Amino acid sequence: MTVTAPLLEVEDLHVRLRTPRGTASVVNGLSYTVGAGETVAVVGESGSGKSVSVLALLGLLPAGVATVTGRALLDGEDLLAMPADRLRQLRGPGVGMVFQDPMTSLNPVLTVGRQLVEGIRAHVDVPKAVARRRAVELLGEVGLPGPEKAVDRYPHELSGGMRQRVMIAIALSNSPALLIADEATTALDVTVQAQIIDLVQRLQADHGTGVVWITHDLGVVAGIADRVLVMYGGRCVEDGTVDDVLERPAHPYTRGLLGALPDLAVARADGGLPDLATVPGTPPAPTDLPAGCVFWPRCPVRADPRCETEQPPLAHVRGQSRDFGPSLAHRAATWCAEDGGAPGTTEEDR
């Protein structure tokens, strides 16, 4: 897949939230790009800032509480600087979003069809009947059985998997250039999850949609992503191709996460299996981030005197040169990259 000019270019995104316990720095300088037809997975544990970082892009954070800075260019237009009207035009045809919980993000008192038709007619001036026909088509496309009947159903009449498919149909109703899926399959059974992933990949191949897939499930990442961005404490601590990050992780946190996964291929024989590797401790509170490397208080390596004092830049992992270009680069923000020791050149090369 050749990637030309990126579809989405996020640069130095910061999100601060005012909370009763002080200012929470939820996203701290996040930069990434998504090309057309490309899937970028954003992984991290709860509180790592992965959801907030995309809600900020779409202007969905409460205005009085959140301060968002940085740039987010969608096809050259800055989402963060544009007036609310323009942003509303773009939500739909520009960016579609699938939220985690389909029960709370669908309107319970409107039929599925009404909700789809509303989305379509907000952006394209078509008669209701045409929009409805399109709605039925979309429901068929996402694999809902009996779309002609399903269109008149209320959300509570559908199962979780069916509701999630309705959410995807709504997100796709204006053929967005970019689809953001926030834990879209987390609440679903693995069998339904497999159906949904199948569906998104098929639609992506047909329409060349760029996808940002937010999840904590590294298994899903392996199946769906071209590139992976690992978030911790509101920062990107490692990014690279899915093979680099999952097979050759450089950051101690990524290594810890992968080590903590029970391996499906290994069964416990007689209790003789070793303990799972764990990442001791808990993630830092966004109101009280550590100085230096965000991960140092939990880091088992901590091999550099700078760990506790100086924030490591996102730098190329050794064995990687910057000649690869952004889509193949493998970078980690750590003083203790476990493959190569000292990190290589930084992105800015100051």
Added chain:
Amino acid sequence: MSDDVLVSARGLQVHFPVRGSGLLRRTTGAVRAVDGVDLDIRRGETLGLVGESGCGKSTLGNALLRLVEPTGGSVTFDGTDVTGLSARGLRDLRRRAGMVFQDPFASLDPRRTVAQTVAEPLEVHGLRSGKRERAARVGELLELVGLDPAVAGRYPHEFSGGQRQRVGIARALAGEPDFLVCDEAIASLDVSVQAQVLNLLRRLQRRLGLTYLFISHDLSAVRYLSDRIAVMYLGRVVEVGPAAAVGGDPQMPYTQALLSAVPLAKPAEERARERIVLTGDVPSPAAVPSGCRFRTRCPYVFEPCDRVDPALQPAGAAGQVAACHLHGVVGTPVAQEQDAAAPSRRP
């Protein structure tokens, strides 16, 4: 192997009545959450119980502890029939069989300190008399689950999810139980914390000789922790066997599909994998298909599947059983007046 069995279910049924909307609210059908389960849990083992949401795995766990009343069949705990227990016998069961719940945010009383929560079973069962002894025991229990006894005076909101789950485990251990039902005990935790709790559960089992029923939809975790695995579909156990056999060479098409749907964190393998994608949704437990319950989604469905309700029969490795006609048509023929007349709201 009869006397190494700690918990045993025979023909266990939990049906919930479905009432009509009319004036008399007559019973018009039943949700067959658990519908004829035979299951043995051996002393000292971990039996993993997997299945999709709505398959009845939580209801089964609850019915084994009589947290819901079975509507048919029997449960024996260490030789005693649980279904006929008196209030007093039931209290003894509650001490010897505990439960670790899914959501540590909902299962702890926010207005009680950790010490009060963990001490409650001690008071209820009269296990330690005197405040000081109870406090000492609470400290012991907290230490056992890897918490600092100094946190005893704190409230649940002061803890992270993983720490709360440890408190929940400490409470479940207070009565010195033989048997713990862990119902999605790691589902609401982050990956790195899940590993901590899985390790803790294993350590406790080795140390205290516990028997676990580990209910989860996370097949990797189940396979990691379990000696044997039971697979449930629509109210029935459809496959049971050693973890390596069920996880490595499943004999029931449903188990095969379920396992093939589990995503692995290995990109190369993931891309190369042939996935069995099941079509459609699980039928409603209020309108169970005749014969084999899985036949509406099974890729191998053939002639006897809608006529004969398959029984568990030996298939694959030693100790592995599966309810599938592919291994020979064994089971109960479907009676003519099969009450499939239960109203269906499915499309």
